[in-house]
Amino acid sequence: MKKFMNRAETLVAESLAGFVAAHERLVTFGADRRFVRRRSLCPGKVALISGGGAGHEPMHVGFVGKGMLDAACTGHVFTSPTPDQIVAAIREMDRGAGCLLVVKNYDGDVMNFAMAAELAAQHRIATVIVRDDVNPGGSKRSQDRRGVAGTLVVEKLLGAAAEAGWRLEELSALGEDLNGRIRTMGVALGGVTVPDTERETFVLSEDEMEMGVGIHGEPGRARVTFATADEIVEAMLGAILSDLAPDRGDNLLLFINGLGGTPVSELYLAYNSVRARLQSLGATVARSLVGTYVTSLDMAGLSITVARLKERELSLWDAPVDTAALRWKG
Incomplete structure (x- = not known):
């Protein structure tokens, strides 16, 4: 295994140190370096806190900043992350309006964030569990739908709403509502090598691919024969649309996400194919995002996310955001 690291056990800490140093205008470490937070805090604003295992970068630390997360x-x-990390973030980030925890639906994340909320019960806390995966069977790591690339959409919309002064209850309600209107499906051309184990999570032959993968290097829901990009997109989009069931007049956000080892040129090729297919069905692609944002280490693969957004949510998407990974003026 060849990776740019010193030791597997220090990789995450050293990477986070580099991230904070590179983006010191935007972020800093929280107490005892247990989490990364916005450098400038906002009294009276609901604090958005998220997180998860390393290996998904730039999510979540790359989304810390104005208009998105307050801490990761x-x-x-x-x-x-451990409950004590999350408790430390809650205590430091709560500036009087409470905290909203945005949690991907994986058993470890759900359990540890819930435990942290109990330990910090003196604070006003609400939790949104993101479930955007098309696969209702989940995986060995989760019950029901997993939280995958659609988490970015949820965090962006809730972050903009919090920046605009929405109350904790309003943000929680929006997050739950979004769960039924965002769907994601991933595909992989190979597994990943986890630094701690030095083992590849799964191995495919030259003519195979995994459909329905998550973001922890796990296999998908089916191992199928490799095909052309248009054929792959057709299968993925078919699963998404049969689940999401958008109406002809809906405004859609189309997000093509790289899983860590896919060239940008291939992501745009996939976007072109998906958009053409959606337009042939009479759908309106109102907003787009293409890039590598929610990864599974160096997995060669991509995911397609389609979200049905209301007019106010399009405005929240367009609202200014200033983070290391996502930035626009609105």
Whole structure:
């Protein structure tokens, strides 16, 4: 295994140190370096806190900043942050309006964030559990739908709403509502090598691919024959649309996400194919995002996310955001 690292056990800490140093205008470490937070805090604003295992970068630390997250807690590779990390973030980030925890639906994340909320019960806390995966069977790591690339959409919309002064109850209600209107499906051309184990999570032959993968290097829901890009997109989009069931007049956000080892040129090729297919069905692609944002280490693969957004949510998407990974003036 060849990776740019010193030791597997220090990889995450050293990476976070580099991230904070590179983006010191935007972020800093929280107490005892347990989490990464916005450098400038906002009294009277609901604090958005998220997190998960390392290996998904730039999510979540890359989304800390104005218009998105206030803090992100990072665990070891593909391992949930500990409750004490999350409690520390809650205590430091609550500036009087409470905290909203945005949690991907993986068992470890759900359990540790819930435990942290109990330990910090003196604070006003609400939790949104993101479930955007098309696969209702989940995986060995989760019950029901997993939280995958659609988490970015949820965090952006809730972050903009919090910046605009929405109350904790309003943000929680929006997050739950979004769960039924965002769907994601991933595909992989190979597994990943986890630094701690030095083992590849799964191995495919030259003519195979995994459909329905998550973001922890796990296999998908089906191993199928490799095909052309248009054929792959057709299968993925078919699963998404049969689940999401958009109406002809809906405004859609189309997000093509790289899983860590896919060239940008291939992501745009996939976007072109998906958009053409949606337009042929009479759908309106109102907003787009293409890039590598929610990864599974160096997995060669991509995911397609489609979200049905209301007019106010399009405005929240367009609202200014200033983070290391996502930035626009609105």
